[in-house]
Amino acid sequence: MSVSELKERHVAAIETVNSLREQLKQKRRLLLDTDIAGYAREQGRNPVSFGPTDLVCCRILQGHTGKVYSLDWTPEKNKIVSASQDGRLIVWNALTSQKTHAIKLPCAWVMTCAFSPAGQSVACGGLDSVCSIFNLNSPTDKDGNLTVSRMLSGHKGYVSSCQYVPDEDTHLITSSGDKTCVLWDITTGLRTSVFGGEFQSGHTADVLSVSISRSNSRMFVSGSCDSTARLWDTRVASRAVRTFHGHEGDVNTVKFFPDGNRFGTGSDDGTCRLFDVRTGHQLQVFYQQHGDDEIPHVTSIAFSISGRLLFVGYSNGDCYVWDTLLAEVVLNLGSMQNSHEARISCLGLSADGSALCTGSWDTNLKIWAFGGHRKII
Amino acid sequence: MKCCATVGATMQCHATKSMLKHFSDWLLDIIATGDLDAFFPAATREYAPLVEEVWRDPATQETYRRKDELHFLPDVAEYFLSRAVEISSNEYEPSERDILYAEGVTQGNGLAFIEFSLDDRSPMSETYTDNLDAPPLPLTRYQLIRVNAKGMNEGCKWVEMFEDVQAVVFCVALSDYDQMWFVPESSGTGSQLQNKMIESKELFETMIRHPCFKDMPFVLILNKYDVFEEKVNRVHLSACEWFNDFSPVQPHHNNQSLAHQAYYYVAMKFKDLYASITGRKLFVWQARARDRVTIDEAFKYTREVLKWDEEKDDNYFGGAEDSFYSTDMSSSPFVRQE
Numbered sequence: 146m147s148v149s150e151l152k153e154r155h156v157a158a159i160e161t162v163n164s165l166r167e168q169l170k171q172k173r174r175l176l177l178d179t180d181i182a183g184y185a186r187e188q189g190r191n192p193v194s195f196g197p198t199d200l201v202c203c204r205i206l207q208g209h210t211g212k213v214y215s216l217d218w219t220p221e222k223n224k225i226v227s228a229s230q231d232g233r234l235i236v237w238n239a240l241t242s243q244k245t246h247a248i249k250l251p252c253a254w255v256m257t258c259a260f261s262p263a264g265q266s267v268a269c270g271g272l273d274s275v276c277s278i279f280n281l282n283s284p285t286d287k288d289g290n291l292t293v294s295r296m297l298s299g300h301k302g303y304v305s306s307c308q309y310v311p312d313e314d315t316h317l318i319t320s321s322g323d324k325t326c327v328l329w330d331i332t333t334g335l336r337t338s339v340f341g342g343e344f345q346s347g348h349t350a351d352v353l354s355v356s357i358s359r360s361n362s363r364m365f366v367s368g369s370c371d372s373t374a375r376l377w378d379t380r381v382a383s384r385a386v387r388t389f390h391g392h393e394g395d396v397n398t399v400k401f402f403p404d405g406n407r408f409g410t411g412s413d414d415g416t417c418r419l420f421d422v423r424t425g426h427q428l429q430v431f432y433q434q435h436g437d438d439e440i441p442h443v444t445s446i447a448f449s450i451s452g453r454l455l456f457v458g459y460s461n462g463d464c465y466v467w468d469t470l471l472a473e474v475v476l477n478l479g480s481m482q483n484s485h486e487a488r489i490s491c492l493g494l495s496a497d498g499s500a501l502c503t504g505s506w507d508t509n510l511k512i513w514a515f516g517g518h519r520k521i522i
Numbered sequence: 523m524k525c526c527a528t529v530g531a532t533m534q535c536h537a538t539k540s541m542l543k544h545f546s547d548w549l550l551d552i553i554a555t556g557d558l559d560a561f562f563p564a565a566t567r568e569y570a571p572l573v574e575e576v577w578r579d580p581a582t583q584e585t586y587r588r589k590d591e592l593h594f595l596p597d598v599a600e601y602f603l604s605r606a607v608e609i610s611s612n613e614y615e616p617s618e619r620d621i622l623y624a625e626g627v628t629q630g631n632g633l634a635f636i637e638f639s640l641d642d643r644s645p646m647s648e649t650y651t652d653n654l655d656a657p658p659l660p661l662t663r664y665q666l667i668r669v670n671a672k673g674m675n676e677g678c679k680w681v682e683m684f685e686d687v688q689a690v691v692f693c694v695a696l697s698d699y700d701q702m703w704f705v706p707e708s709s710g711t712g713s714q715l716q717n718k719m720i721e722s723k724e725l726f727e728t729m730i731r732h733p734c735f736k737d738m739p740f741v742l743i744l745n746k747y748d749v750f751e752e753k754v755n756r757v758h759l760s761a762c763e764w765f766n767d768f769s770p771v772q773p774h775h776n777n778q779s780l781a782h783q784a785y786y787y788v789a790m791k792f793k794d795l796y797a798s799i800t801g802r803k804l805f806v807w808q809a810r811a812r813d814r815v816t817i818d819e820a821f822k823y824t825r826e827v828l829k830w831d832e833e834k835d836d837n838y839f840g841g842a843e844d845s846f847y848s849t850d851m852s853s854s855p856f857v858r859q860e
Contacts, residue, residue: 303680351679
């Protein structure tokens with residue numbers, strides 16, 4: 146077969162795939178008779194109500210001299226690691242606001258950071274295309290700096306996001322601007338699996354975020370600039386388990402729902418969406434009209450422990466608390482006292498769910514705690 | 523070694539000795555598998571004389587003379603391959619020139635950055651020539667970040683991290699106007715050959731349109747002027763379709779005059795493009811990147827641009843106009859006048 150014939154067949158095959166995809170979209174639309182909010186309202190459920198003292202800013206973590214890009218809590222104790230454009234990682238004690246470590250990074254252009262499950266190491270990555278691991282217990286050099294204990298190199302583009310595999314200090318997953326996600330073995334520094342890439346069906350644009358399921362650590366979801374989220378099984382690197390369409394802009398963030406059967410996504414199109422892992426359906430869209438103003442991008446999301454609340458950070462500094470069941474905004478941390486003055490770039494819930502930490506381009510991190518007892522509705 | 527193998531591959535079209543062919547086939551296999559350890563470092567000294575012999579073979583030399591048609595041949599091939607034995611020896615120490623020509627290697631595929639200081643002396647300041655006893659002027663620290671567009675793919679998400687920089691230095695190789703390379707097709711079905719200059723123009727346009735760089739001064743450095751000067755007399759500028767309306771003033775007395783006109787024309791094309799999108803002035807400088815003097819001047823020019831940008835907000839009268847570094851290329855003292 147000649148090259149031009151192959152090309153023709155390729156173009157025809159792509160057209161077939163596109164039309165099948167369109168048919169699939171129509172079929173899904175037919176089957177989707179309602180969304181979560183519609184159903185919940187029919188059942189007579191009411192949105193969660195927040196009083197003025199229910200969620201307040203109780204700590205302001207100051208110390209970074211540049212925009213905060215990423216943060217992560219330890220799975221057990223109350224420590225937070227944050228990464229900033231000033232080229233440092235800072236480890237904070239969330240209860241006392243004290244800084245326990247300030248790590249100067251070899252490359253200042255850091256985009257992500259993560260705590261290991263045991264809380265002994267932190268990982269970070271950015272425009273240097275490398276994921277660097279620091280052991281918090283290792284001795285500092287003569288200048289008082291922690292040295293890198295492991296460098297995971299191999300990506301051909303920037304490292305946008307990293308997360309340790311739950312309960313495994315030796316494995317982590319990174320997402321990158323080279324359109325791939327990689328599962329690393331930290332002890333050897335080698336890649337165990339590459340998801341996507343040149344010869345495999347994966348994302349077709351930069352991958353911006355990963356989230357590993359807590360209930361089944363073999364499953365993880367990734368979000369990309371190609372407007373899709375993809376579900377992967379770490380045992381099968383050759384193709385994604387499923388691709389989730391729906392967003393109309395870069396998917397900046399993905400997060401698994403606590404029970405592992407659903408996941409949420411946030412995008413440049415200003416919406417968050419909830420997808421079902423098993424059926425592939427889009428269950429809910431979380432979007433609030435803003436009038437004629439430019440639509441703010443969703444930069445980061447987190448679910449509460451039960452999943453009833455969805456915390457969303459936006460590029461205009463707002464931080465909405467959504468009632469996931471009824472798809473209504475029940476609180477806006479951006480309009481409260483002590484709110485951030487610039488874009489919210491990252492947020493995360495503590496392990497016990499009692500506090501939310503937000504990081505912003507105003508160089509601060511803020512911890513919001515739930516005061517009082519909640520009545521179960 | 524890559525130069526050698528590429529040349530080796532292309533010289534298959536010319537008759538050559540079978541032993542050299544065998545050697546170049548072996549090199550090609552190594553490149554294909556990416557296993558450079560099979561050659562470096564142990565084998566280099568052993569095979570260096572053979573590499574030099576391949577290089578000096580008349581077939582190779584003939585192919586090299588046609589290098590403009592070969593898209594992936596590095597133009598430093600001659601500089602290094604003619605000294606293959608010298609470079610492979612144990613006593614070899616790279617000279618400054620060698621380092622410049624090797625263009626450096628970045629760890630991984632990420633960006634590279636360097637911090638340096640330039641003093642704030644400017645020819646316009648009083649202390650420049652007259653007062654030799656003046657206290658040393660404060661040094662301003664600069665950070666230069668090299669972002670290699672090839673390593674960073676088509677997506678521009680990473681660009682948002684550079685929202686706070688003070689100026690963008692965009693480098694374009696003048697001699698690329700007749701060069702082609704493969705770019706991935708937008709429909710994703712493969713890659714096609716595109717003119718490198720057009721590719722640069724498109725990237726430039728994407729950058730200036732990006733919301734991050736609104737109100738950001740851009741400095742365009744038109745590089746490889748020496749190669750351009752020689753080439754423009756052999757290959758007409760319209761080899762790049764963007765330069766179709768180039769009509770030099772005739773008669774031109776020597777090669778330099780045509781190159782000068784062509785350079786001015788290219789600078790104007792970029793300036794017009796920039797002004798049509800942003801309504802502002804584009805700062806252009808000419809350079810030969812391997813010649814340290816022109817790069818030194820380019821940085822001093824960039825420093826001036828940064829200063830003007832700061833001063834324009836101070837409502838300082840006559841600041842930009844009086845500067846020694848004019849944005850009008852024809853009056854610049856650094857461009858050869860005829």
